[in-house]
Amino acid sequence: MYERMNLIRAFEEACVQLYMEKEIRGSLHPCVGQEATAVGACFAINPDDYMTCTYRGHGACIAKGIDVNAAMAEMLNRKTGISKGKGGSMHWTDPSIGLLGENAIVAGGVPIAAGAAFSAQLDGDGRVALTFFGDGAINQGAFHEALNLAQLWNLPLILLCENNLYAEMTPLAMSNPLKQIADRAKGYNMRSMVVDGNDVCAVYDTVKKAAKFARDGKGPTFIEAHTYRLLGHMIGDSETYRTKEEVAQWRQRDPIKRLAEHLIANEKLSQADLDAIHARVEAKIAGAVKFAKESPYPDPEEVHTDFWL
Amino acid sequence: MYERMNLIRAFEEACVQLYMEKEIRGSLHPCVGQEATAVGACFAINPDDYMTCTYRGHGACIAKGIDVNAAMAEMLNRKTGISKGKGGSMHWTDPSIGLLGENAIVAGGVPIAAGAAFSAQLDGDGRVALTFFGDGAINQGAFHEALNLAQLWNLPLILLCENNLYAEMTPLAMSNPLKQIADRAKGYNMRSMVVDGNDVCAVYDTVKKAAKFARDGKGPTFIEAHTYRLLGHMIGDSETYRTKEEVAQWRQRDPIKRLAEHLIANEKLSQADLDAIHARVEAKIAGAVKFAKESPYPDPEEVHTDFWL
């Protein structure tokens, strides 16, 4: 898990770099600081379980096992990209790892994941569906309709809300009237749990429970994971809505830092072991960037493909 | 209140008759059996308070004080109709009594009422907005977004759910997973109340409380009123989804019958007094039908009016 979290961090930092170099078009929404939620959750379900996430879903996709070369190539809109350069940063999709897509519409992926959960229920194959969304997504109509249906039909669905305290630049208190987001589940008579989203083991255990609950035919679980994005909403965000102090405090709770300390303190790993991991990760990302940059852009004919069958 | 409830009943029964005679086009969704909710609620607020309701809102509109001649003329699509014959049964609208429209889209009127409540809050004129919707409407996205905003912005809004046990032909248990609909308010940290919707006095008291709460600047209230539509969802409904026994039981709880008994038992009214009321009501409806039938259809030129200003 530690390696995967570092892989995500390194991937996102490389993207920020490439964005500055104007190698990446469109908008970039880094998930730096939220790696524990992504990795803890995805490691707690099976490779063939379904998943949807958001434009901030690079972490979740990498945690679920996406090929980082193809992912990086997609960031650079190359022919070798996971979506052949057609989707870009916000639409990574790879059914071979159960990934039914990031989504650029807030809450857009929630009913879609519920549909995958419904397929799993119909097929009786014991799969579950996991959907990531933010604290701002709970105020969208599609979210509401999906939660009502998921509970009503007892779907094997895990609803993971990454509460990072802001929806773009809007603080929590200005987007909903709840004491805690998990309370929203009460309106659907749905089971909910709250977890420290920067503690990868806690996230893992919580999602494991929810997955078992779902596989046992007991239905959906709503999970609120407290986390924080250490960078702006997107590159270019002036971050006038939060203080440097607040960001600094959360840096203290950096999930990677915390896991590193834990591993050294309790798992008998040495700094050398960690450095070896860091080296592997750096090499992997360097390789991904190289692969992406050396890949060609899509051929002009590609404009018409992958649309009508 | 007794007279107004009878007026609604007589109006709807006249409409059923006219529908059979093919005098009414489109669909007809009678509110027979739900008169207590409409009258109890509308009598508990002021004439200048705002209101929205649904295609089943004839009762609410009549309770709020709509001119029954103009309403009946609208049913017959006459030029003298409340909407000049352009809207028909599902779109009665009359701002002069605060009526911002019935609505043919389930839950469509809920955010609209919230907007009127927001205007009232901005104007600081002490008005409240009342919105009627059904048990099926609570599963629509627009309902969700409106409730979140109403609680978040502390709007002077009364959300009145007429729980008549069915959404068209779909029983409650197949449309939401709640033990009681009022629980949905928990997902917004919103105050809720449950009331016997066939007891006009109980409805009146409950809505009065909610209105005071709103006027005192304490925000919205969600009210679940238990009632029942004694006729089908619309004319033509085969009612295969419910038993004759169930309907018969609810006939026993007919709100008009109950109020009549109450008035005779506790308010010293005689059957003669009630008959006098019935006679007035019959005359009024007969007059409305006559007025409507004698009114002309809209002139052809009217097709272009009331659109662009």
Next chain:
Amino acid sequence: MRELTYTQALREALTEEMERDPNIILLGEDIGNYGGVFRVTEGLIHKFGDKRVKDTPISEAGFVGLSVGMAMTGKRPVAELMFMDFALVCADQIWNQAAKLRSMSGGRVQMPLMIRSQQGGGRGNGAQHSQSFETLFTHLPGFKVVLPATPADAKGLLKSALRDPNPVMFIEHKLLYNTKGDVPEGEHLVPLGKADVKRAGSDLTIVSYSRQLLFALEAAETLQKDHGISAEVVDLRCTVPMDIDTVIASLKKTHRLLITHESHAACGIGAEVAMRVMERAFDELDAPIMRVAGMDLPIHSAKSLEEQVLPQPPAIVAGALKLMKGG
């Protein structure tokens, strides 16, 4: 061949295809136990069970969204919108999700999803229950758009659509359900994207589809009887893919073209057909292409007004006469 109603023809197509393909799952409001307010799905829940015929809450964005997820995971969902007007409460799942996910994923996911609905006016239901949205589905790419006018086409097109690997918007008309016509038994497949000459003629070509096609045929009879004008009537049947070849083939005989549809005129199917014909067969036109379409106004409830907003057969006749004079 036996006569069936449009409704029966649709039900037969659904039944046959559901027997053929176990992945077909129907979702919608009151489609199961009640059999659908327009009776199309009557009895299907008893034949196929409540796992394949799902009654849903009033959550169009929810169950259309579920359908998108189902389509990506091996199912062939058929989501019913009771009225086409309700597409507007689930428009994001329709056009931002279902219509785009396959392309945005570079072809990694499949989207064999169908939305079925009925549309149109003529019943005085008012502006929120009388609209026609084929133009929206034609302008925003991603769905094939099918609008059968006859019971035979209803069956044949629905069966084909239920085997099509693309998202399909299958559009019925509320005033066609009770129409009757001969319908072939069993394997009757009408290909998507092929227009059909429903009436042969030589003086002008009238292009239409869905219920308006019946008005076009009625107008053609009047033109023949009262004016000795021979109109060829082409049923477009699908607006995506749009079969312009058949329209141009007809135009080459008649050199005059009238397009009529119930939906609003502005940026409508008529304008698109005209544009494509102009691009490819400008010199075949002896007169400007004539459009007889719905007014750009909400659809009023009163009959006297609704019948002005939605063009009736006499309006088509008048347009045709003008067209014959013109040029």
Next chain:
Amino acid sequence: MRELTYTQALREALTEEMERDPNIILLGEDIGNYGGVFRVTEGLIHKFGDKRVKDTPISEAGFVGLSVGMAMTGKRPVAELMFMDFALVCADQIWNQAAKLRSMSGGRVQMPLMIRSQQGGGRGNGAQHSQSFETLFTHLPGFKVVLPATPADAKGLLKSALRDPNPVMFIEHKLLYNTKGDVPEGEHLVPLGKADVKRAGSDLTIVSYSRQLLFALEAAETLQKDHGISAEVVDLRCTVPMDIDTVIASLKKTHRLLITHESHAACGIGAEVAMRVMERAFDELDAPIMRVAGMDLPIHSAKSLEEQVLPQPPAIVAGALKLMKGG
């Protein structure tokens, strides 16, 4: 006159009109404290307070629905959709409610409501953040549709739109915000529904609007420089009301017409302009009307693909040359 950016011009119009009309209330995501992700509303919350500049949750159907209720109760709400693509999550409140309530009520309610948004591609945002919806607003009646291409028009049209008693869809373009131009101070009003000849010419007429208008002007320069072809460029500015008179007046000089827009071709503005011109000025056409519009495909992220889907200046030049040869 001083030079302003398109963004500054919009902000100036909002500021002046909010000072003039206390009923104007802005609602939208991050428009208040943050000043809007595109900076248009920057500083307005400090000038007018948080009662008139409301930051909303991510609930477009909610706050557009609230706007409908506000408009019926004496306010003039201006709801901002951060991206036009999000109109699809509030489509019911836009087209079933705001667009129809006045008509359905027989004129009993007023609907002085504005929706502001920005649209268009060119930034590689992908298919869910690059769409253009003026066609939807033109086909479904109820909104005036305004699409300024220059800073001066942005100010003048926005000021007029904020005084219009009808629902107005005010459409900005994400790639116009940083463009600069002279903008009159104070009371500068541009009427809605009047097209504007942005460049005089004699050989052909090019009709466009919004950012595509700049491409049309660029193409016109190339046509002049490299091919000695003199193109007149007409800025439609509004698609509702649509000023066909100005288009026909130009056509009468040039007898050749090309329409170009970024939005999808099928059932688009180009087809509608062509249809109306054909109805009224068929004989003025020396060649078939040419359309250079967005492909009927989702808008890909990769530049090499996006620039094919969305027509660039060279495509307009090529179309114009073909048009000059043809006919």
